[in-house]
Amino acid sequence: MYRPPSDPRDHPAFDRPRRRSLLTGYALVAAFFLSLWVVSHPLAGAVVLAAIVGSFVGVRRASELARCFHDCGGFSFDLGGRVRITIARTDADGAS
DSSP: OOOOOOGGGGGGGGSOHHHEEEEEEEEHHHHHHHHHHHHHHHHHHHHHHHHHHHHHHHHHHHHHHHHHHHSSSSEEEEEEETTTEEEEEETTTTTO
């Protein structure tokens, strides 16, 4: 039996571009120019990369500490095994 050729507009590759694909394209263009800058200034690129990674790790750790403080009411950590720093929430009435 004969089947007519499919309409090219029915193919999912020809749908309107989605917001995610547009943002991915813009991110790729920005990454290309950033990579050109890093190649031309390797030391500055390494410093920027280290700052981004450090910020990412610091924000994740701070959010974990904030969640722990919210759930448990406090936390403590040791500095060098000799000093312990404790951060705790006080009661609303001021009694300890």
